[in-house]
Amino acid sequence: MSQFPQLSQIDCVVSDLDGTLLNADHQISENAIKSIQALVEQGVVFMLATGRHYQDVHGLMQKLGVEMCLITSNGARVHSDCGKLLYHNAMPAHLVAEVIRLSRGFCVHRNLYQNENWWVEEPHEELLAIHASSGFSYRFCDFDSLLLNDVDKLYFNAGHDELLKLEKALQKSLGDQLCITFTSPEYLEVMNLGVSKAQALAQRFIERDICPTRVLALGDGMNDIEMLNLVGHRVVMDNASERVKSMVDHAIGGFANHNDGVALCLQRLLASKA
Known part of the structure; x- marks a missing residue:
């Protein structure tokens, strides 16, 4: 099990939605919203990476009240903080x-x-x-x-x-x-072919001069494995399958979506501020 990082070690946090940021009722809790807002106020970049459609995620982003890069359709589309389409990889x-x-x-x-x-x-x-x-x-x-x-x-x-x-x-x-x-x-x-959350994220890191070793990512699904292994700090949700857990190296555990795991993780990160 990997050691939990300090806030000073993190420049960016990336979260999956279903099974991760969203609870069992597919909602974002008030605690999660406040934690994300507090994280951004500390200068940490926050991104969402999900299999959901952009229109779907944009509606959820508005509830968070912060601008962020959105990686949607498992990386087939990427939109900027202001909603500009940066990348699109459609199927033939x-x-x-x-x-x-x-x-x-x-x-x-x-x-x-x-x-x-x-x-x-x-x-x-x-x-x-x-x-x-x-x-x-x-x-x-x-x-x-x-x-x-x-x-x-x-x-x-x-x-x-x-x-x-x-x-x-x-x-x-x-x-x-x-x-x-x-x-x-x-x-x-x-x-x-070539579409993945990891591929889309890697390009965003280059464009924004973010070092992957200073990124914390959270996920639970098979489509999150490459993304999690790309970054330096990997949170595999406790509700993930054993197969997913076995395929992510040096993962951080102890957080589940049905227990507001993303909020708890971010609160722990924020509490580590020197």
Whole structure:
């Protein structure tokens, strides 16, 4: 287990959302909001890195009351503090079409992020409720009639066993052309090759002259592993799977999203100020 850092050792904090900053009800606590604001007041850069859509995260950012860089769709899009699109890595349309074709026949709920839209073919009220706090919601369409340009990602929600079957089919046909990853046992996501939170973060660090060894990152999912291993201080949430925990070196533990773990972590960091 790695030693917890002092505030003087940290220039930037990066947090995942679901399973990390968001609690079990997919909300940001008042304690977390106040802790983030206090951290920024101390001159520490704060960023969000998530699989969620930009429109979704922008709504959550407004509740935090601080400007920040937003890495969304697992790194397919990056927006600046003032909302300017800095980076976009969309999937080629012919590969989107192939993913749609290959995923037919599986018992999964299919979702597609394209420009400002979250497209689905059928309702999923539990999934919609996860995004209620930001006001972001899906729209219905027939995927076969959709123009497939500017697609950031597709993701699939189902039981893990069914998603494993789909992952095998996608990896066999497209594994060398797309990034295919689980974010949790119930969510399988597909992005363009090279898309990841870590890749997007590394570029931001260069642009802002931030040394990765002076960064603390928090996450819980498979899509957080590269990001966590990129930085000098790694908080793997206690609610993360054992697989995730085993794949992050020298991690800091002791914080869970259902116990307001990000707020507790930041409060401990702030309390270390000399």
